[in-house]
Amino acid sequence: YSSTTDGKTYTYLSDGLIWDEYKFDPNIKSSLPLLGPVRTKKGTIAARQPHIPKRTAPWWRAQCKFRGLSQQGRIEVLQERIRATDNGMIKELATAEQELNAEFRKQNAATRDEEWNHMETDEEKAEADPGRFLQEKFPSITAIVVKTNSRIESDGTLPSIDHWIVIGRDRLSVNKKVLKINHESIRARQRAQEASEERSRKKH
Incomplete structure (x- = not known):
């Protein structure tokens, strides 16, 4: 989409x-200066007042442009013009934006599909899109564990060569699987520790 006005192009x-x-701001009221301080139910001025972001004159002119309003005047004039007559983005631009959004999503989906089809391993797909991987590979399973070779670093710990990704259809399924893995891991360490202690006793 391209439309040039006043020497500038959308x-x-x-x-x-x-x-x-600048992009259209649908929540522009939060950028307009207050007409008066916010007060409590008792009528006193509230200790906490809303934060009003500082916007430049070009930003305000762009917001007027999207709304089909005049861009002439100081910032205060532009603000009051929007406050009095804001009906949102003009229909022509809103329609164009909706069509462009739909086309972008379509092309983006095609690109993701192409990348997906070029992935050779389950691990790659599980990391790229866990939900899609689970739906396509295991449509009837609530949660699975996938081993990958990615490296993870956190809080100064050394990177791990192997780690596990838990994929599930909902948070409950994932949490149950994680708890099961943790319990199995703790039990495995306990067995290893007991075996080590037993070998040590036999040596003595």
Whole structure:
């Protein structure tokens, strides 16, 4: 999509139209200055007042442009113009943005499918898209464990050569599988410790 006005062009970047480097803000009320301080139920001025982000004049002009409003005037004038007449993005731009979003999602899905089809191992697919991997590979299983060769670092610990990814259809299924793995791991360490102690006693 391309439309040039005032020497500037609307462009599209993955999830919305851009004009003069700025995107449309549907929640613009949170950027408008308060008409008065927020008060408590008793009528006193509240200790905590909303944070109003500071916006530049070009940003306010872009918001007016998206709304089909005049871009003339100081920041205060632009703000009051939007406060009084904000009806959202004009229909022509809203329609164009919806169509571009749909086309982007379609192309993005095609790209992901192509990358998916080029993956050779279950481990690659499990890391790239756990939900899709579980649905395609094990449609009737609630949770599985996949061993990978990725390296993980956390809080100064040494990277581990192997780690496990737990994939499930919901949080409960994953938590149950994780608990089972933890219990089995603890029991395995206990057995190893007992075997080591037994060998040590036999030596003496």
